[in-house]
Structures are given as C-alpha cells and as structure tokens.
Amino acid sequence: MILREEYEAHDVAGLLKEYFRELPDPLMTEDAYAHFITASLTPDHDDKLHMYKNSLGRLPEVNRTTLKAVINHLVRVSSKSQQNKMKVKNISLIFGPTLMSNKHMGEMDSATINQEFTVIGDFITYYKWLFDVGDDEILKNQKIAEAMSKMLQLTHSTSQSIIRADVISDMTLDIYALSTEKECSRITVFSDTKASKICQEVQSKRALAPDLNWALFQNVNEEIERPFPATEKVLATVIETGKYSQLNRGSRLVVKENYVLQKLQAYSLQNDTSVSIAGSYQTMKEVKRKENWKKLCVKLEKGILTVHKNLKSKDDIDSWPLLETTLYIGVDRDKKPLTGFGFTIVRVAKDGQCVYRYICFEEEREQYRWINMFLKLKYSGVEDLWTDPYLDPIGYYAEALAPVKPLPRQRTPSNIPAGASANVLNELKERQLRKSIKK
Numbered sequence: 001m002i003l004r005e006e007y008e009a010h011d012v013a014g015l016l017k018e019y020f021r022e023l024p025d026p027l028m029t030e031d032a033y034a035h036f037i038t039a040s041l042t043p044d045h046d047d048k049l050h051m052y053k054n055s056l057g058r059l060p061e062v063n064r065t066t067l068k069a070v071i072n073h074l075v076r077v078s079s080k081s082q083q084n085k086m087k088v089k090n091i092s093l094i095f096g097p098t099l100m101s102n103k104h105m106g107e108m109d110s111a112t113i114n115q116e117f118t119v120i121g122d123f124i125t126y127y128k129w130l131f132d133v134g135d136d137e138i139l140k141n142q143k144i145a146e147a148m149s150k151m152l153q154l155t156h157s158t159s160q161s162i163i164r165a166d167v168i169s170d171m172t173l174d175i176y177a178l179s180t181e182k183e184c185s186r187i188t189v190f191s192d193t194k195a196s197k198i199c200q201e202v203q204s205k206r207a208l209a210p211d212l213n214w215a216l217f218q219n220v221n222e223e224i225e226r227p228f229p230a231t232e233k234v235l236a237t238v239i240e241t242g243k244y245s246q247l248n249r250g251s252r253l254v255v256k257e258n259y260v261l262q263k264l265q266a267y268s269l270q271n272d273t274s275v276s277i278a279g280s281y282q283t284m285k286e287v288k289r290k291e292n293w294k295k296l297c298v299k300l301e302k303g304i305l306t307v308h309k310n311l312k313s314k315d316d317i318d319s320w321p322l323l324e325t326t327l328y329i330g331v332d333r334d335k336k337p338l339t340g341f342g343f344t345i346v347r348v349a350k351d352g353q354c355v356y357r358y359i360c361f362e363e364e365r366e367q368y369r370w371i372n373m374f375l376k377l378k379y380s381g382v383e384d385l386w387t388d389p390y391l392d393p394i395g396y397y398a399e400a401l402a403p404v405k406p407l408p409r410q411r412t413p414s415n416i417p418a419g420a421s422a423n424v425l426n427e428l429k430e431r432q433l434r435k436s437i438k439k
Helices: 009-021 030-040 045-056 061-079 088-100 110-125 135-155 195-206 234-241 259-266 364-378 395-401 420-438
Strands: 170-177 184-190 214-220 224-228 251-257 276-286 294-301 304-308 318-321 326-329 341-348 354-361
Touching: 009 088, 030 045, 030 110, 045 110, 061 088, 061 110, 061 135, 088 110, 170 195, 170 234, 184 195, 184 234, 195 214, 195 251, 214 234, 224 234, 234 251, 251 259, 259 364, 276 364, 294 364, 318 341, 326 364, 341 364, 354 364
Parallel strands: 170 251
Antiparallel strands: 170 184, 214 224, 214 251, 224 326, 276 294, 276 354, 294 304, 304 318, 326 341, 341 354
C-alpha cells in the first residue's frame, strides 16, 4: 500500500520508470521498435499515424493494453501542464526511453533517442485516434478523474476533526449486503444522507426482511468493524475515516443485522445508567510504530478516554476526546491481541499523524460494557442510536408497513342464500383436512 503521507508523486513515478526499464523486453517490444521509429520519420502526417496504428497491432495484447493505460495517464498529466509544468515535450523526454527501450538493448545514438521522444509525444497528442478511444470511454475516464480529484480534495483538506460540507457534496459508494463476499449495490451518498437511509435502500434492493434491525458497518479486512448509528451522516464519516491510513486497506461498507444491539440486549446494557467506566486492561499504542502490550488503567468519563499507569495515578499517559475518536470492534491479528475480546480506537493528531490504541478484555461482556459506554458518551444527545424517527418508508416496504385499508362493504345479492359464505369456508376446511389425511 502506497500512502500519500509517506511518499511523493515523484517517488511513484520513479518506481514506475524503473519497473519499465528493468523489463526483459521493453513495453513497446524490441521487435516493434524499428517500426515505431520508421513511422516517426515518415514525412506525411496521415501516413505516419496509420503506420503507428499498424505498429501497435504488432504488440502483444497485454503490452498494448498497458501502453494504452500509461499513455492515458500521461494525457491527463499533460492536461494539467499549467499547474505541473509538464507539457507533452517534457513528458516525452522522460518516458520515451522508458517505454521504448531498456538497458538490454545497448546504447542508442542521439538521433534515435530523439525519435523515441517523437513517438511518445505523438502517442500523447493523438491518443484517442491511435487507441480507438470512443465517447463512452472518454466519459468513463472523466468520471474516474473526477473521483480522483475528490479524493485529492479530501487528502488536502485542512480540517482534522470537522469535515466541511462544501468540500465534497456527493460520492457514489459500494454498499454490500450481509457480507462483503456478496454482490454490492452502488448508492450515491449526499452530505445529508444518514446510515438509516442507506440501510433502507439496501433493504429494498436486496429484499432484506423489513422487520429486523439492520445497521451499516464499516468492515476492515473482515477483522475489525465499526457500526454507524442510524442518524449518523455517512459521507462526512467516510471522508474522516479515510484519513486513517491503516484502515483504508480492505475497507468496505456493509449492511447487516445489528449484532451490537443484540449483544447490548443480551447483557442488559441498554438501560445502564452509569456515566463513567474504568479498569486495568492490556493495551497497546501505535503511532509510527507499535509499542508493547502493557497492563494500564483505562478510564472513560465526561467524553474523554484517558490512560494512566495505575488507578491512583493522576498523570495521563494518553487522553482521547471521544468526538475526535472512532471505535472499531476487534483488534487486527497482526497486532497479536492477547484475548479474543477487544477494540481499536483511532484519531488524527494535531500533527496529522494517525494514532491507534488497542485494548483487550478478558470477557465479552466487559468488552460490550465499554462499547456501550463509548457510544453513549460520544452520541450523548441521541436517545436511540439504532432507529431514525424521521425516516420515511419507501417502495414496497412502505406498502408492507402501511395499515391495510378495508375494502368497501358489498351488499349481498338477494339470490345468494344466507349463510353461503360460512358454507364455503366449511367446505374449504374439509377439503384441506381430507388432503392432509391422504398425505
């Protein structure tokens, strides 16, 4: 995983160039090399482009597809030349020798190298014609570019704990139902879209039972996950948690039955009136590198989680405001948790570093006591975390949940004898009885 906070764009470009230079055969192949160079020397413009296209046909399919993707990216880079100063000429100087030759082909004279520059420059300039790029593909590339632009806006957002609503107005997300192995639904999420609305749409699309309590979860590598309260606005949370570098890998949104609520009910924790919780537990902190597991005192009260050496100590080793902290149920296996019950908390510090703390418990009930207290204090103004009183039913669920309107009464025609309806019902019951006896 290449993280933006650890590497610059130049590092990635340098690695890509080195990869192409180290290939046993160049991306544009040694066999096709002379054809590309010859085409670049052709004086007639139309003939030159047709010769380029014929030469592309000499490349193996995987080479041609890869070259198309690389040139497409270089086209996008050149389109931003006013910002990055990378015009077509500059790009071709860098990528000409990289894509057309390698160290195994020996030294090239300056004239030949100049023609390599010309070939790549022409490929960037006439990309759409040479690679038969149609309007649909252009539109697809534009959408990809827009999505990447949005992600860059998120990365460069200066706010650490509060997401500005004007930075990103909407985003299309993949939402899974029941499991991340199932087929996903693509749902456009706006700045005011709540978790309850996403659950409702997935229920409707995947025909999930309307009488169960469904919740939206962010699942990370099938190891840890966090539940979304029903009224939580999803887009702002997705943007904020996107800063957690370790948790971007394998992160999925999935709608499934709310097991957190079931656990809280099973352990009779929903009506817990406590306002704080504390105890000594195995815990480990990680900023740039992992520390060792230690048994420390952890306390949660007044919206702040603190860590001390012992219960009597007044000096905080750590202090986490809950409004800046996200809780994930579980601990990654690579952290080597000491028990099977625990959770992960994460926040972005003032210096932009992601800070993680892992806490393990001896039993599941204690784990959910802490989860319950964390959620209760973080969302202190919410009466019921798992229902949205303002959610309107949609689709056939609205029909299923709506009261059935009685049909208008009909007058019994005079030619139907009294008691006929009762006789019909009795006849149906007898037939059903005879059928069951035969079986």
